[in-house]
Amino acid sequence: MSQKISKEFGISVKKDENFSEWYSQIVEKAGLADYISAKGFIVLRPYGFAIWDLIRIYLDQKFKETGHLNGFLPCLIPESLLNKEEKHFKGFNPEVFWVTSSGDSLLNEKLALRPTSEALLYSIFPKWISSYRDLPLKMNFWNTALRAEIKSTKPFIRNSEFLWQEGHTAHADKKEAEVEVMTILYLYKHFIEKVLSIPTISGYKSNKEKFVGADYTTALEGMMPDGKALQLGTSHNLGLNFSQPFEIKFLNKNNNEDFVWQTSWGISWRLIGALIMVHGDDKGLILPPIVAPIQIIIIPIYKDVNEHLVKDHANRLRDSLVSLGYRVFVDERDEFTAGWKYNEWEMKGVPVRINIGQRDIESNNVEVVRRDNRQKSIVPMDNLSKEIEKIFQSLQSDLYCKAETFLKEKTKIITNFDDFKGILDGHSGFIVTGWCGNEDCEVRVKEDTGADIRVIPFDSKDLPTGPNTTNDVIRDCIYCRKKANKIVIFAKAY
Template identity: 65%
Template sequence: MSSGVSSQPRGEAAGITVKKSEDFSEWYTQVVLKAGLADYAPVKGFIVLRPYGYAIWESIRDILDRRFKETGHQNGFLPVLIPESLLSKEEDHFAGFTPEVFWVTKAGDNNIGEKLALRPTSETLAYSVFAKWITSYRDLPLKINFWNTALRAEIKATKPFIRTSEFLWQEGHTVHATEEEAEQEVMTILGIYKDMIENYLAVPVITGYKSDTEKFVGAKYTTTLEGLMADGKALQMGTSHHLAQNFSKPFEIKYLGKDTKEHFAWQTSWGVSWRLIGALIMVHGDDKGLVLPPQIAPIQVVIVPIHKDKDAKLVKDKAAEIELELKHAGIRAYMDSRDEYTSGWKFNEWEMKGVPLRINLGPRDIEKGQVEFVRRDTKDKKQDDRTKLVDTANSLLVEIQKNLLSKARAFLQENISRPASYDEFKSIIENKGGFVMVGWCGQEECEEKIKQDTGADIRVLPFDQKDRPGKCIYCGQDSKKAAIFARAY
């Protein structure tokens, strides 16, 4: 763990200089920096979000926040510091997090008696206060979400949105009277996540359970949504955990039931982070930069006025009318009226930033009463009547959203392999990557051996088990579960 002021180069963002297919990792870093999403912070492992990156996070947050509230959740606030004694109250949980916890030991010049953890996750802190608030069945269910950051010291190289020592996320924590209610909550949240990720981010996922080795430390079970990135590696997009009574017992979250008896409560926790932005970049981006799905793009349509000096006023006025008309129709439109850049420069910049739809407006378009649209995803151009502006923009945005999802779905389907032997399994992991669907006997030993051999672990035991192979790919015994293995971020 070291810190030191980073030294990124100054200067205008130029275009992306590597191909996505040739150096995926370098391509990713360039997109993040040059599209103005994020930058490195002075302390190694930490990043700063620039306004464009934060605006994407705001889109994601607003959509989820609305859904959480519609389903009876409310937001709260928890401090970032947790005393060591509290963090260690659930033993497995503490053992899981302690290697990566940042510790505060001083305030001003004074040493602090008991050292304080920077929140790696808030179960322990939340549940110590929930125990005070819950006394009766009348206080249940309690369903609170927190929009904050979590801190976990990363020793590997920083990868913005994917591997950072502090990340933006939301963590939901709920308390229920019965095990079944908690189970229902786990699935409700997983459904909200799936809808968000597939229908807004246009990233298809496979949902199911984590194996016991991979579940959240302290959970009875963990459900997950796994996405596949363009380089063939998996990315866990979100998780929703059934905590059973594993925390309510040490934290004494008890309620007096209608039966006038005391019961320990049942709990869930769940979260998604700014990793979702990392997924967006890796799944949809291309050699020119970011490609954003319209549903979450901070700017859905950019209007670039193209003119010589003599036409400047006319073209800008008409472009401003277009911007206003689109905005009134609820479309996030932006006119780039800057004089200090050429239109070619602007085209490159907005392509790099992944704006789904561009309108080029010149004097001839105005004469002809037409508007020219350029799609970011297919590069297709389309001229249409100025009078149909809003309808055409809306229908193109819908098409782009659909196209991005269906392209990503096709890629996912092509990259789910079903090897017949362990040798084939190893070869796929080594050469092709992607998701590998096999039978698994359910023994941790086989899971561990495969991981040691190949670097692939069980990403998910899919809910959909209808294609379960009969034998364990490693030991050949009867399989208990279909499992998807992959190398992962």
């Protein structure tokens, strides 16, 4: 029976042979999410929600430490509000779901299901802001957004409704807004790299790819195992582009009226998709300890004669570890073999497994198994907490280093367009190259290859290819061959 169950619930394809199917199986079989009949919508199961909740708890604390307060916004936006910022609205119009009736009665005005909250929130800001004493106003929201993604959907990566976090701030001067943009971007970067163990490249979006209505957009891009880029977080400087149409003004210290300077920024449950893709293997998920709903799984190994004794010790061990702050679960189910349990918890990506049986109790040791490399070690009970902490730190670091090595391998400096197309026809990846700054060249590259400018790195030291990637190496635009005035990263993307 256990063999039949294992085949049914195990991953039936290899990650490097059928990446898309591998990903879909993990989402479903690890108990992260399930599907409904409406295309583009998923149900987040408790285990998947627990991962999102740990992401939320960590970031929420960081936002509060930097002076941001949480609020709540309705999900319906009157069309007239969207039309107040016409350029912004046009950018989202193809993706907007509309509510046009209430029961059998047509509404006097169409209501948009929130694709993003700028227009709705900024219509309220004039009520809250009148003086420099009201600034900075720094708000954050944990909510959902809806965008009509019905063609190429992928759970956590591209959905018609998704969980996300969006921050909105208003400032008395331009410089303060610029500082806010970078503060948040690097808060995201630290979280994604140090907590999720996913390396990123930071920089600006091109004008074509920036957030609609922003002066500029900063972003973090990650590389997925299939060679496609994934945008992991953005932070936008909105300048005066919303405060002017929405008349968000304040009296400054000289008693003169000014418009506020604004920012917005966000991440989404796309980070869960990135975790699956970057760290998962042919056995299932591999979760970094900080965002693992269960950090330690304890498997009691017993026969009928010693079942009570072994389970009792396993539960006492759990209580001891829980008292130290670990998230621990004991799998006491009798209907499954120990081997089946190993496979299930490997599928769910639990960082550490502890096996405990009669002989372990007698010797006062336990067997500890790492999820990432399946390394086993016999650890004295008296030293268990210290050993687990060392494993957690090593696992977190090793996951990052492995992903960083892959990112560097998949990043190439290319100066010839034929070579550029050849890479994108093959294994894809990040291409570091020159760009003249002309949007026409950017569009032509996209049309010819399917790749777009993912990010314009802040500095050469932000490049995986190292600080020697300068204009001494890259002199010309990859498309028109005119002098390059920017070093950029092209890639195909989700």
